[in-house]
Amino acid sequence: xxxxxxxxxxxxxxxxxxxxxxxxxxxxxxxxxxxxxxxxxxxxxxxxxxxxxxxxxxxxxxxxxxxxxxxxxxxxxxxxxxxxxxxxxxxxxxxxxxxxxxxxxxxxxxxxxxxxxxxxxxxxxxxxxxxxxxxxxxxxxxxxxxxxxxxxxxxxxxxxxxxxxxxxxxxxxxxxxxxxxxxxxxxxxxxxxxxxxxxxxxxxxxxxxxxxxxxxxxxxxxxxxxxxxxxxxxxxxxxxxxxxxxxxxxxxxxxxxxxxxxxxxxxxxxxxxxxxxxxxxxxxxxx
Amino acid sequence: xxxxxxxxxxxxxxxxxxxxxxxxxxxxxxxxxxxxxxxxxxxxxxxxxxxxxxxxxxxxxxxxxxxxxxxxxxxxxxxxxxxxxxxxxxxxxxxxxxxxxxxxxxxxxxxxxxxxxxxxxxxxxxxxxxxxxxxxxxxxxxxxxxxxxxxxxxxxxxxxxxxxxxxxxxxxxxxxxxxxxxxxxxxxxxxxxxxxxxxxxxxxxxxxxxxxxxxxxxxxxxxxxxxxxxxxxxxxxxxxxxxxxxxxxxxxxxxxxx
Numbered sequence: 287x288x289x290x291x292x293x294x295x296x297x298x299x300x301x302x303x304x305x306x307x308x309x310x311x312x313x314x315x316x317x318x319x320x321x322x323x324x325x326x327x328x329x330x331x332x333x334x335x336x337x338x339x340x341x342x343x344x345x346x347x348x349x350x351x352x353x354x355x356x357x358x359x360x361x362x363x364x365x366x367x368x369x370x371x372x373x374x375x376x377x378x379x380x381x382x383x384x385x386x387x388x389x390x391x392x393x394x395x396x397x398x399x400x401x402x403x404x405x406x407x408x409x410x411x412x413x414x415x416x417x418x419x420x421x422x423x424x425x426x427x428x429x430x431x432x433x434x435x436x437x438x439x440x441x442x443x444x445x446x447x448x449x450x451x452x453x454x455x456x457x458x459x460x461x462x463x464x465x466x467x468x469x470x471x472x473x474x475x476x477x478x479x480x481x482x483x484x485x486x487x488x489x490x491x492x493x494x495x496x497x498x499x500x501x502x503x504x505x506x507x508x509x510x511x512x513x514x515x516x517x518x519x520x521x522x523x524x525x526x527x528x529x530x531x532x533x534x535x536x537x538x539x540x541x542x543x544x545x546x547x548x549x550x551x552x553x554x555x556x557x558x559x560x561x562x563x564x565x566x567x568x569x570x571x572x573x
Numbered sequence: 574x575x576x577x578x579x580x581x582x583x584x585x586x587x588x589x590x591x592x593x594x595x596x597x598x599x600x601x602x603x604x605x606x607x608x609x610x611x612x613x614x615x616x617x618x619x620x621x622x623x624x625x626x627x628x629x630x631x632x633x634x635x636x637x638x639x640x641x642x643x644x645x646x647x648x649x650x651x652x653x654x655x656x657x658x659x660x661x662x663x664x665x666x667x668x669x670x671x672x673x674x675x676x677x678x679x680x681x682x683x684x685x686x687x688x689x690x691x692x693x694x695x696x697x698x699x700x701x702x703x704x705x706x707x708x709x710x711x712x713x714x715x716x717x718x719x720x721x722x723x724x725x726x727x728x729x730x731x732x733x734x735x736x737x738x739x740x741x742x743x744x745x746x747x748x749x750x751x752x753x754x755x756x757x758x759x760x761x762x763x764x765x766x767x768x769x770x771x772x773x774x775x776x777x778x779x780x781x782x783x784x785x786x787x788x789x790x791x792x793x794x795x796x797x798x799x800x801x802x803x804x805x806x807x808x809x810x811x812x813x814x815x816x817x818x819x820x821x822x823x824x825x826x827x828x829x830x831x
Contacts, residue, residue: 336753337783340790341633344626382794385622 328378335379343380350376350386354393355492358400366402369393373411377418384422387415391428392493395436397571400496405436424487426450427460431480434467440476444468457483478504499568502547506569509542510552513561516540517554527559580668581676588680589687592646597684600638604692607634608699624705628793631696632714635689636789639722640749642685647729648741650677651825656738670826678723678730678818685722689715713803714792720810721786725749727814728781731821734828752783781813 335342350372357366373390377383393401395408412429419425427450434443447464450456459479467476478501485497513531516539520528523537531554534540545551550567554560563570592598611630615623651674654660663673693715697707728748732741751758758780761773785806788798 333754333757336750337636337787337789338633340793341629344622344629347622348626380790382790383622 328375331375332379339379343376343383343386346372346376346379347383347386350390350393366393366404369402370404370407370411374414377411377414381418384415384419384425387411387419387425388428389493391415391432392496395432396496405432408432409437421453423450423453423456423460426453427457427483430460430464431484435477435480440467474504474507503563503569503571506546506548506563506567509546510561510563512542513540513544513552514559517559517561521559527556529556530554531561577669577672581672581679584668584673584676585679585683588650588677589683592642592681592684595646597642597646598688598691600642601688601691601695604634604638605695608695612699612703623703624700625793627699627703627705628696628708628711629789631692631699632711632718632789632793635692635696635715636718636787638692639685639689639718640725642688643681643722643725644729644742644745644749646681646684647726648733648738648745650681650730650733652733652738652741671822674730674822674825675818678726681726682723685726686719689719689722708792708795710792710795710797713798714788716803717786717788717798717806717810720807720814721783724781724783724786724810724814724817727817727821731817731824734821734824748781749783752781755780755782755784782809785809 331342331346332339350369353368353372354366357369369390373386373394376386376390380386391408391411393408394411395401395403395405397403409429409432412425412432415422415425416429426446430443430446430450433439433446444464444467447460447467451460451464463476463479481497481500481504485494485501488494488497513534516534517527517531519539520534520537528534528537531540531544531552535544546563546567546569548568550564550569553562553564555562608627608631611627615626651660654663660673664670693711696711697709701707725745725748729741729745732744735741736744755777758773758776761768761776762770791798
């Protein structure tokens with residue numbers, strides 16, 4: 287190469303990082319993916335990549351994870367509209383990709399802003415997984431859990447957990463959990479057992495973090511209930527409700543902390559004697 | 574017979590050297606970069622699927638690069654010699670057309686074998702380096718892949734004896750694509766019930782079913798491929814390759830190079 291073109295190239299080259307820097311400054315360095323999907327059918331995608339379906343499924347799975355993470359972190363309205371089609375395409379390309387059903391269902395089911403808040407679709411994804419992988423007891427377990435945790439259907443959850451228990455290699459505690467659900471119609475302890483299982487089965491990452499925070503929420507709800515009982519005891523002793531929760535400690539009725547697991551003080555409704563997790567707390571979830 | 578074999582092997586060795594000189598094996602550098610990047614990044618991105626995805630990428634790259642080499646080098650094996658007129662002095666020597674043709678096939682087959690072996694080694698090393706067990710079961714996916722590639726070379730050589738190398742490449746790619754859709758031909762009547770069964774059967778019989786050589790997904794999930802099915806796949810590949818090579822050879826022998 288002669289000197290003049292080489293010099294020109296050297297002069298032009300710095301324009302690339304410079305212009306990128308400017309674009310990032312104006313549009314943001316990290317941007318959520320556009321809500322665009324050119325192919326909506328897994329079967330169509332499958333036909334486009336004969337012999338490479340498995341690799342295409344991996345690519346769609348990576349895109350699903352990136353899309354979910356990008357929406358969750360950077361999008362302002364967090365609609366997650368492409369989530370379901372991306373999961374459907376992934377699982378159509380590789381029906382054995384168990385992780386796509388399990389994690390996809392969580393992504394869909396968690397309430398906004400953590401997830402798409404569409405648990406019915408999460409359950410449908412798990413049902414598809416159970417049909418494709420009838421021997422995967424963890425998928426059935428998750429399906430049972432989701433019916434209970436997100437759809438509040440203890441009866442169906444119990445039936446599915448019993449089915450999961452029948453699968454070879456399934457965990458022994460599924461049967462007792464199913465019986466407990468049926469007997470008690472579900473309680474916080476059952477939820478805790480389910481989230482603990484999900485926490486223990488997941489590796490470090492988004493699902494484990496989610497299960498961990500769910501367990502902390504349950505702990506905070508327990509603390510709020512205990513505080514409410516102390517409020518009742520205060521009322522019984524003093525003939526009035528405490529004006530503030532701090533009065534419980536002064537009266538020797540509470541020794542613990544008055545903040546939830548996220549260190550946000552519990553809310554207190556003195557007129558009704560209710561102790562609540564505040565909406566500003568990361569521990570708050572819609573009832 | 575012995576001399577014929579040694580002459581064919583000499584052509585094969587020369588073809589191998591030629592392909593190496595044409596920098597065909599440069600794809601291995603790309604493969605090495607791909608594997609390194611995949612090994613470094615997938616753990617962060619894929620949520621527990623890094624091993625499966627690494628295997629998928631590695632096997633798909635072997636398949637894709639292998640087909641590209643088989644098609645584009647395979648179609649040039651004979652036609653280039655004709656176009657460059659380097660074939661004439663060769664055939665004037667005590668070298669039969671069959672020895673030349675089969676030697677060319679064996680030479681490219683060996684190039685593909687070396688290519689696949691190095692890629693497999695690269696994949697095993699990547700798995701080992703990322704803390705995974707180097708899975709020798711991958712061989713059960715690579716072996717049928719190699720058989721499929723030999724068939725692609727046979728088709729490429731057949732077409733290159735009939736037409737120009739460009740058209741031969743197009744036709745070979747066509748056969749590979751149609752062969753990968755063989756199941757669609759078999760199930761055609763489910764979508765179009767009016768199509769006569771004999772027609773779908775006939776079409777399915779004359780199209781090589783390249784899906785038979787595809788165990789990538791199964792092996793990526795760590796499932797075993799039985800020796801029985803591998804034996805049948807070997808027989809299927811051998812039958813198809815011999816037929817296509819035979820047709821190619823017949824066409825090559827009947828060509829008038831005056």
